[in-house]
Each structure stands twice: as C-alpha cells, then as structure tokens.
Amino acid sequence: MDEASATRTVAAVDLGAASGRVMVGRVGPDTLELTEAHRFPNRPVQVGTALHWDVLALYQGVLDGLRRAAAEHRADSSVIDTSAVHSSAIDSVGIDSWAVDYGLLDADGALLGNPHHYRDPRTAPEVIERVWHQVGGVEALYRTTGLQHLPFNTVFQLAAAQGSAQLTAARTLLLIPDLIAYWLTGTLGAEATNASTTGLFDATTRTWSPRLAKAIGLDPALLPPLRAPGTLAGPLLPEVAADTGLGPNTRLAIVASHDTASAVAAVPATDPEFAYISCGTWSLAGVELPAPALAEDSRLAGFTNELGVDGTVRYLRNVMGLWLLDETRRHWQARGLPADLDALLAQAAAADPFTSLIDPNDPRFLPPGDIPGRIRRFCDDTGQPAPATPGAVVRCILESLALAHRHTLRQAAARTGRTLTTVHLVGGGSNNALLCQWTADALGLPVIAGPAEATALGNVLMQGRAHGLVADLAAMRGLVARTQPLRRHEPSGDIGTWDRAARRVGLT
Numbered sequence: 001m002d003e004a005s006a007t008r009t010v011a012a013v014d015l016g017a018a019s020g021r022v023m024v025g026r027v028g029p030d031t032l033e034l035t036e037a038h039r040f041p042n043r044p045v046q047v048g049t050a051l052h053w054d055v056l057a058l059y060q061g062v063l064d065g066l067r068r069a070a071a072e073h074r075a076d077s078s079v080i081d082t083s084a085v086h087s088s089a090i091d092s093v094g095i096d097s098w099a100v101d102y103g104l105l106d107a108d109g110a111l112l113g114n115p116h117h118y119r120d121p122r123t124a125p126e127v128i129e130r131v132w133h134q135v136g137g138v139e140a141l142y143r144t145t146g147l148q149h150l151p152f153n154t155v156f157q158l159a160a161a162q163g164s165a166q167l168t169a170a171r172t173l174l175l176i177p178d179l180i181a182y183w184l185t186g187t188l189g190a191e192a193t194n195a196s197t198t199g200l201f202d203a204t205t206r207t208w209s210p211r212l213a214k215a216i217g218l219d220p221a222l223l224p225p226l227r228a229p230g231t232l233a234g235p236l237l238p239e240v241a242a243d244t245g246l247g248p249n250t251r252l253a254i255v256a257s258h259d260t261a262s263a264v265a266a267v268p269a270t271d272p273e274f275a276y277i278s279c280g281t282w283s284l285a286g287v288e289l290p291a292p293a294l295a296e297d298s299r300l301a302g303f304t305n306e307l308g309v310d311g312t313v314r315y316l317r318n319v320m321g322l323w324l325l326d327e328t329r330r331h332w333q334a335r336g337l338p339a340d341l342d343a344l345l346a347q348a349a350a351a352d353p354f355t356s357l358i359d360p361n362d363p364r365f366l367p368p369g370d371i372p373g374r375i376r377r378f379c380d381d382t383g384q385p386a387p388a389t390p391g392a393v394v395r396c397i398l399e400s401l402a403l404a405h406r407h408t409l410r411q412a413a414a415r416t417g418r419t420l421t422t423v424h425l426v427g428g429g430s431n432n433a434l435l436c437q438w439t440a441d442a443l444g445l446p447v448i449a450g451p452a453e454a455t456a457l458g459n460v461l462m463q464g465r466a467h468g469l470v471a472d473l474a475a476m477r478g479l480v481a482r483t484q485p486l487r488r489h490e491p492s493g494d495i496g497t498w499d500r501a502a503r504r505v506g507l508t
C-alpha cells in the first residue's frame with residue numbers, strides 16, 4: 001500500500017471466451033489505472049463430438065501473467081521484511097471469467113477432466129425437457145432462479161452429465177473462476193454473482209437451492225459455500241507464491257467473478273435508471289434492479305435476474321454478440337480469405353443499408369462454424385437477398401445486432417417501468433464505432449461507449465472495495481467516469497428506417 005496516495009496495486013485475472021488477460025490495476029479513492037501484464041489465447045478443443053475448454057493452458061497463462069505482474073511490481077525493498085522469500089507490491093489477485101461452465105473435483109481435490117464448453121451440443125432438447133419435468137415445470141424453475149432460458153445453463157449441463165463416471169466420482173463443483181482460485185489458494189468457495197448463472201441458485205434468498213439440485217439428481221454437497229464479492233480471502237499457496245514471485249503478502253480478493261457482473265459494476269453511469277450493453281463475444285443488454293423480477297412476462301420475454309454487486313440484480317438478456325463477427329472472420333481466415341477487421345468495417349460502412357437482416361438470437365448461430373453460410377440460409381428462409389460481399393455480411397451482422405440491442409432494451413424498459421434516456425455500451429464492442437453509432441440510431445438515444453476494459457476495471461474496483469479504499473457502487477462508477485476515456489454517439493438519421501427494419505425480422 002502506498003500510504004501517500006492510499007492506493008493499492010492489484011492483479012486482475014480476466015478470462016474471456018476468446019482470450020485471457022492478467023491486468024495490473026492501481027486503485028484508490030481517486031485513482032484507477034490499468035495496464036496489461038499478459039494476454040493469452042483461449043482456444044477451445046474439440047475431442048470427438050465434445051467441445052472443451054483447455055483449462056490447464058488457461059491456468060498456465062494465469063501463472064505466466066502473475067509472474068510478469070510480480071516482476072514488474074516488485075515491493076520497495078526499503079519497506080519490506082527482506083527475509084521474506086519474495087515480496088511483490090501486488091496486494092491481491094481477483095479472478096473473473098465467463099459464466100455457467102465448471103470443473104469437477106474428486107475426493108482428493110483433483111480435476112476430473114477438462115470442463116465442457118457452453119457451446120457443446122450435449123444439452124439436447126430432451127435433456128432440457130427432463131429437467132423441466134424434474135423441477136416441476138419451466139415456470140417453477142424461473143420463479144426460483146429468475147434465469148433466462150439458455151440451453152447451456154449449468155443446471156442443463158449437469159443434467160446431461162447425469163450418470164457419467166465423471167459426475168459420479170465428483171465431490172465438488174467449481175465454476176471456472178473458483179477453480180482457478182482453488183488452484184492458487186487451495187480454498188473452496190463459490191462466488192455469488194457467478195453462482196447466480198447456474199440455474200441452481202435461488203434469486204430471492206440468494207443462496208444455493210438444494211431442492212433444485214436434488215430434483216435433477218445432483219448431491220447438493222457438491223456446491224461449495226458461497227462467497228460475496230468485495231471481500232478478502234486467504235493468501236496464495238506457498239508454492240504458488242514462490243513460483244509467481246507474488247510472495248506471502250498477496251491475498252485472493254473475491255470480486256464479481258462473473259465477468260458481466262464486473263463489467264456492469266464498472267458502467268460509468270450517474271443516472272440510477274441507466275441501461276447498459278456489455279458487448280463482447282456476447283451482448284448482455286439490460287437494466288439494474290434492486291430486486292429480482294420473477295413475473296411470467298419476464299420469463300416469456302427471456303430476461304434473466306443475475307446477481308450483481310451490493311445485492312443489485314442484472315435484469316438482462318443475452319444477445320448473440322460479436323461472436324457472429326469473430327466466428328465469421330475465423331471461418332474466412334481458415335479459408336485464406338481476407339478477414340482484417342478494419343478493412344471489413346470500412347466495407348460494411350460503404351455497403352447498402354438494410355439489405356439483409358437476421359435475428360442474431362436464432363439458435364442456428366450458437367454453435368461454432370460457418371456463420372456466413374447460416375446467414376445466407378436465414379435470408380433464404382425469410383425471403384431476403386443474401387449478403388453478396390464480405391462487407392455486406394459484416395453490415396448485416398452489425399445492423400442486426402443494433403436492432404437486437406434496441407429490441408432487448410425496449411423490452412427491458414417496458415417490463416420494469418423504466419424510461420430509457422442514455423445507453424452505456426461497455427466492453428470490447430465499445431471499440432466498434434459502427435455498432436455503437438447504429439445502436440444509437442436504432443434506439444434514438446445517445447450511446448456512451450466505453451470503457452472497453454469494463455470487466456477488468458470492475459475486477460480492480462471490487463479489490464479496491466475489499467481493501468476499504470472505494471466506498472460503494474456509486475463511487476466505483478464515478479471513478480470510472482472521471483478517469484476513463486468515453487465516447488458519446490448521438491442518434492442520427494431517420495429512426496423510421498430502423499422501425500421498418502425491425503419489423504422485417506420481428507425485432508419490434
């Protein structure tokens with residue numbers, strides 16, 4: 001701790017679907033700085049028909065990043081106990097990642113195989129039907145969990161694994177950030193914001209639901225004790241502290257480990273009725289509520305009630321997001337076709353507007369593979385001309401995402417009695433000026449773009465909370481607004497063209 005400016009230096013581990021990062025943050029009442037110590041790819045692995053995360057490669061990336069962070073932030077030897085093996089200026093480590101996926105530990109605490117990827121096809125409709133039957137119906141499940149229906153919700157993944165040797169041998173279930181935390185500290189726990197994405201969490205009591213676990217044949221003992229974001233946990237394991245150079249003083253900080261929860265905590269909003277889009281692989285679009293909205297119309301509209309920081313509720317819906325563009329580029333790259341992002345965005349800007357539109361949430365777009373081909377077939381199925389050039393494909397994706405953002409936020413406002421005034425678009429997608437501008441045009445509302453690193457900033461800020469340096473959510477958001485570069489997009493053009501486009505694809 002730098003007494004003079006009451007700041008702390010912390011490491012934020014942010015694992016996304018496309019890449020992992022270890023960032024170093026400096027945080028205090030008036031300080032919020034972020035630098036990247038290490039970035040590494042997150043490459044899913046197909047084994048037969050199963051799609052897995054390569055979690056050991058991810059953990060290796062985390063260790064490499066922490067080593068770099070420690071090396072770049074050595075403690076000032078004049079103020080530390082020189083007898084200590086290693087000591088770095090890194091006061092704590094916070095971990096966040098995408099939601100729903102998990103690893104299973106056996107009775108010895110060893111990992112039972114690589115976690116499945118949420119895009120793995122194992123949660124077939126009959127598995128989902130079986131769960132609904134076991135828990136007393138889809139309505140009953142929603143009344144307890146408030147979770148939007150997504151085929152990859154953890155509850156359905158566990159149902160698909162019922163009877164497997166792996167699940168039979170399992171003694172502990174750890175969501176991805178909790179698994180990394182376990183390997184770094186040896187402690188078991190489940191951070192609450194991410195636990196709220198499983199379909200085994202009671203949105204009203206904010207606790208695990210042993211009833212739901214038992215109903216799907218899962219032993220509730222597999223679910224570790226819950227941990228609240230904004231608290232400090234134990235030190236790193238001695239061998240990890242020595243290997244990384246972080247030393248005995250560095251502690252695990254429990255942050256909002258669901259990356260979207262960290263991103264929403266860092267939205268630079270001053271208006272309590274703000275709307276947000278956390279935009280990356282997915283676009284998570286919604287509003288923040290003080291309590292879950294569990295009524296049937298929220299379920300039918302596909303809204304979720306994921307737990308946020310300080311007991312807030314993230315009332316949002318998943319929109320397929322920039323996965324559509326990233327997977328399209330991967331598909332073209334694999335075929336030696338041009339896939340440079342800036343060139344494609346310039347071509348999209350120059351392409352004719354509203355030629356081809358899709359519903360980004362059509363289930364055909366979830367699995368990896370030939371997204372451009374599926375767009376063509378969607379257009380054929382809906383009597384639209386298919387995009388004829390790469391630029392037209394990218395324009396189709398971005399216009400359709402802007403429409404889905406509009407559709408989702410308007411529905412969220414209607415169901416919560418909110419009047420939308422400004423939309424905050426945060427995350428990597430905020431670097432996509434075309435998408436931000438078209439989202440503003442489609443909604444007819446100003447879009448404030450940034451910060452791009454909202455998730456990592458939310459991670460660092462919650463560590464600042466844990467160290468008692470940042471007071472509350474409002475202080476966190478104010479600090480972001482005061483310290484981070486933001487870009488304002490005013491709505492332009494005739495919103496009537498977006499109204500007509502929305503009607504074409506049923507996103508009214």
Ligand SMILES: C[C@H](O)[C@H](O)[C@@H](O)C(=O)CO
Pocket residue numbers: 017097098099100118152258259260282284318
């Ligand atoms: C499965 C998605 O990852 C999840 O729904 C989303 O909220 C997320 O975690 C985005 O990173």
